[in-house]
Amino acid sequence: QSVLTQPPSVSAAPGQRVTISCSGGSSNIGNNFVSWYRQVPGTPPKLLIYDNNKRPSGIPDRFSGSKSGTSATLGINGLLTGDEADYHCGAWDSSLSAWVFGGGTKLTVL
Amino acid sequence: QVLLVESGGGVVQPGESLRLSCAASGFIFSSYGFHWVRQAPGKGLEWVAFVRYDGSSEYYADSLKGRITISRDNSKNRLYLQMSSLRLEDTAVYYCAKARSIWNGLAPGDWGQGTLVTVSS
Numbered sequence: 634q635s636v637l638t639q640p641p642s643v644s645a646a647p648g649q650r651v652t653i654s655c656s657g658g659s660s661n662i663g664n665n666f667v668s669w670y671r672q673v674p675g676t677p678p679k680l681l682i683y684d685n686n687k688r689p690s691g692i693p694d695r696f697s698g699s700k701s702g703t704s705a706t707l708g709i710n711g712l713l714t715g716d717e718a719d720y721h722c723g724a725w726d727s728s729l730s731a732w733v734f735g736g737g738t739k740l741t742v743l
Numbered sequence: 744q745v746l747l748v749e750s751g752g753g754v755v756q757p758g759e760s761l762r763l764s765c766a767a768s769g770f771i772f773s774s775y776g777f778h779w780v781r782q783a784p785g786k787g788l789e790w791v792a793f794v795r796y797d798g799s800s801e802y803y804a805d806s807l808k809g810r811i812t813i814s815r816d817n818s819k820n821r822l823y824l825q826m827s828s829l830r831l832e833d834t835a836v837y838y839c840a841k842a843r844s845i846w847n848g849l850a851p852g853d854w855g856q857g858t859l860v861t862v863s864s
Contacts, residue, residue: 635787668843668850670788677854678788683843689852702791721788725849730802730864732849737787 636661639735646743647712653683653738655722659683661733665725667705672719681720682707683742684690714742745769745853747839753863754857759829759862765822765839765855773797773817776842779824781835781860791837792824796846827863836860 637694645651655667665702670678680689683700685705697708705724709716722735751763765777779791792813793802801813812825822839836857843852 666850670851672788677856678840678851679854680843680850680852681848683852689843692860717788723790723850725786729805731804732780732790732793732802732851734780734788734790 635736636726636729636733637724637735639720639722639738641736642739642741644741644743645712647714649712650653650708650710651712651740652709653720653722653740654705655707655735657705657724657733659703660728661703661724661726662700662705663703667698667700667722667724669705669707670698670723671720672721674719678721691720709740711722712742716740746843747853747854748772749823749837749839749853749858752837752860754861754863756864757830757862760825760827761829761860763824763826763837763839763858763860765824766843767820767822767839770841772815772820776822776848777813777815777822778801778840778842778856779813779822780838780840780851781833782857783832783835786835789835793849796842817818826860830852831862831864834860834862 669682672678685700686698695710838857840851842848
C-alpha cells in the first residue's frame with residue numbers, strides 16, 4: 634500500500650489531454666514539493682516535473698504539474714503514442730522522514 | 744553529463760549479504776544527496792534510503808531498517824548500499840538516484856540504469 638495514491642491506469646486518444654492524480658496527506662504533498670517521473674518498462678525512471686510544477690531542461694511544455702492542498706496532478710497535452718509509459722509521483726514525507734512514491738499509473742494512448 | 748553506474752547485483756541465497764555500489768561522474772559528487780530506490784518485477788517504485796550530500800544524515804524505509812546501510816565515499820565519488828539478511832522479497836532492480844538540487848535537495852533527479860538483485864534458494 635503506497636503512501637501516495639494514484640489511479641492504476643488512464644487512457645486517452647492521441648492529441649487529447651490527460652491528467653493523472655496523486656493524493657497524499659499533510660505530511661507529504663501538503664507541505665512538501667511533488668515530483669513526477671516517467672518510466673518506460675525496462676528502463677529507469679526519468680524526472681518530468683519537480684517542485685510541483687517545474688520542468689527540467691529538455692522536457693516539453695506539453696507536460697505540466699500542479700498542486701492543491703494534499704493532491705497533485707500531472708497534465709499531458711497533445712498526447713503522442715510515445716507518451717505511453719508508467720507515471721509515478723513522489724514527495725518527501727516529513728513524518729516518516731522518507732521519500733514516498735505513488736503506486737504508479739499506466740498511461741495508454743489509444 | 745551526469746553518469747550513474749550501479750554494480751554489485753547478482754543472485755544470492757536468502758540470508759546472505761550484498762553490497763551495491765554506484766559510481767558517479769559528470770558533476771560534483773559531494774554537493775548532492777543520493778537515494779537508493781528499488782523496483783520489484785512488475786511492481787512500482789519503492790524508496791529504500793537517502794543520504795545527505797555530506798553524509799551527515801541517513802534515512803531508511805521502515806520496512807528495511809536494520810538490514811540496510813547507505814553510505815558514501817566523497818573521495819571516490821561512490822555511493823553504497825549494504826544489505827544483509829536478504830529475503831526473497833528483496834528481489835528487485837536497485838537504482839541509485841542523485842538529488843535534483845544541490846546541497847539539501849531531496850527529489851531524485853538523475854537515475855542510473857539499475858542493478859538486478861535476485862534472492863533465490
